[in-house]
Amino acid sequence: MVFQQWDQNKFYPKAGFLSLNPYYWLVWGLFDPNYHKTDIRPLSATGEQTQRLALVSTMNGIDNRYKLQSDTARNTALSQIASQSGLLSDAAPLWLLYYKQQFNPLLNYSSVSILGGLSPQVSGKLVSEGLYGWYTGELDKLKERLNGARSTDMDRGSRIMAYYRMLNEYKNLSSVWAIRTSSAQMTLDMAAHQQSLQKGTVTIPNWTPNSDVQIANKVLQNAKY
Numbered sequence: 001m002v003f004q005q006w007d008q009n010k011f012y013p014k015a016g017f018l019s020l021n022p023y024y025w026l027v028w029g030l031f032d033p034n035y036h037k038t039d040i041r042p043l044s045a046t047g048e049q050t051q052r053l054a055l056v057s058t059m060n061g062i063d064n065r066y067k068l069q070s071d072t073a074r075n076t077a078l079s080q081i082a083s084q085s086g087l088l089s090d091a092a093p094l095w096l097l098y099y100k101q102q103f104n105p106l107l108n109y110s111s112v113s114i115l116g117g118l119s120p121q122v123s124g125k126l127v128s129e130g131l132y133g134w135y136t137g138e139l140d141k142l143k144e145r146l147n148g149a150r151s152t153d154m155d156r157g158s159r160i161m162a163y164y165r166m167l168n169e170y171k172n173l174s175s176v177w178a179i180r181t182s183s184a185q186m187t188l189d190m191a192a193h194q195q196s197l198q199k200g201t202v203t204i205p206n207w208t209p210n211s212d213v214q215i216a217n218k219v220l221q222n223a224k225y
Contacts, residue, residue, distance in 0.1 A: 126180070
């Protein structure tokens with residue numbers, strides 16, 4: 001059949017002997033002599049529908065490539081957003097494994113955690129002299145900066161460097177506070193000894209000439225060469 005396979009010999013009526021068939025001329029010869037020579041099937045190798053299907057297939061391939069590129073750009077954008085977004089900073093591995101534990105005293109400090117291990121006398125001295133207020137003020141500023149670094153959108157490297165710098169500042173601040181508390185305790189001890197001397201309540205052991213010799217011998221025994 002023509003729609004399955006093109007064959008110009010299947011067109012009737014034929015030209016006949018010496019092309020003298022009048023029906024041929026009435027049907028084909030006078031009006032469209034090349035009609036039976038041209039394959040006009042839409043689904044032929046060069047048909048219009050075949051060309052449209054080939055074009056559709058080509059456009060589908062182009063669309064798929066565009067989709068692949070857009071998906072790649074989307075995944076890259078999502079990856080960058082995930083690494084830079086402040087909303088996801090608490091899920092960063094380095095924060096969970098190290099910095100969260102290191103900054104926990106700073107993020108959750110209170111008067112109990114700061115003054116809990118000190119005697120009432122030392123605590124009162126630190127509060128009365130304003131050292132406690134100064135220390136909590138520095139902690140508040142450092143805590144505010146830390147929360148800002150955690151919530152601000154920035155690249156992962158900048159955020160880690162901010163954590164690193166603030167952790168060093170926190171350690172230095174904690175060292176200063178430890179020195180101040182030790183100094184306060186030492187000052188109170190010296191004041192207590194001075195009062196004891198003034199009141200004459202300090203017992204002084206009896207001294208003999210052999211006392212210096214015994215002290216010197218003890219020093220020599222404990223000396224390491």
